[in-house]
Amino acid sequence: MPTSRRPSSAPARDGVRHGLARVLSKRGVCSRSQAEQWIRAGRVALDGRVVLDPERPVAQGQGGITVDGQPIGESTRVYVMFNKPRGLVVSTADERGRATVYDALVAADLPWLGPVGRLDKASEGLLLLSNDTVWAAGITDPATHREKTYHVQIDRLPDAALLARLREGVFDEGERLVARQAELLRAGDKNAWLEIVLDEGRNRHIRRLLAAHGIGVLRLVRVSIGGLRLGDLPKGQWRHLATEEIEALRARPQATSPRL
Known part of the structure; x- marks a missing residue:
């Protein structure tokens, strides 16, 4: 309690x-x-x-x-960055009994913290948690167009035309899915890593966008939110945000140019 x-x-x-x-x-x-x-x-x-x-x-x-x-009064505000491993559900409890991010944090002696946005079970990387609901809402509000950067391993080798189509976007289930940026990071013989930047986030946005072009996702890792980068934080580990990091995310980002 x-x-x-x-x-x-x-x-x-x-x-x-x-x-x-x-x-x-x-x-x-x-x-x-x-x-x-x-x-x-x-x-x-x-x-x-x-x-x-x-x-x-x-x-x-x-x-x-x-x-x-x-x-019950005002709780001390806590702001945490967590490197989410693949396979954890971002939920306080799961009706199917799957492991959650809170299972990974159970020994951390933290107060109640809510996730700031989501990562699906198969996705990895930077997840913010906080009990400051106003701060969290400012980050997740679609109107802010706050950029989030992902490194995505795909099951094919992309060409320039494909990257351009990701930036042009598609309509899927009545929603427009588009990448603000899509660039090749590195390529192997049969697959490649892309860096994809979103300034809005819809449910399974990147997976649906790539699937619309017949592309499968092998790994999906969020590496930054705004100017906050995951850096070298080990997988499954967490740390408190520094005051300047908290305030940088609180500040309203600059408006983006409207899309035609």
Whole structure:
């Protein structure tokens, strides 16, 4: 049962009110879905009275919230980079019993952290986790067009025409899938590595884009988000972000040129 690391006595800010589950999530205590489960189970009280409605309006800065009798204030903000290995699900729990990134972090003595965006089970590389939901939303918001760079091993040798088609994009299941950049990194006898940059992220974006051109993905590794690079962090390991790294990702990126 998570407890507050830094109780807050801040007054309600400008009377702004949100559902109780959202308030718990924004304070960095747990995910919104987890908060809803706690509330429906009768574990959350407001001023000593159990609340069963996750949408019960409360002020973001309101005190008197407890979980299992323990007061909940603003949690210390934590920002983590994790080098996700292939085969882990980015989820707090998996209905099929598969291993998750949280299994890999169980011994890390970290508070609750939510993933900042996703990597599918077969993908690897840079994954951010934080309990600062506002910071996380700023990174994942499609309107920011924040660039994410991937190294992708494909099952064929590409030519310049193929790379151009990846940059032109395709429509798949009603969505436009396009690479902002697509360049050859290196090639072998039968396969090659590409560097692909996205400034938006749709579900299985790169895999679907390549599949539309008959190309299979052998490996997919995210190596950077904005200016933050995975670097030499070993696979399966994590580290805290430095203050300057946190602030660089918080800053709004420069607008990109509109596509015609």
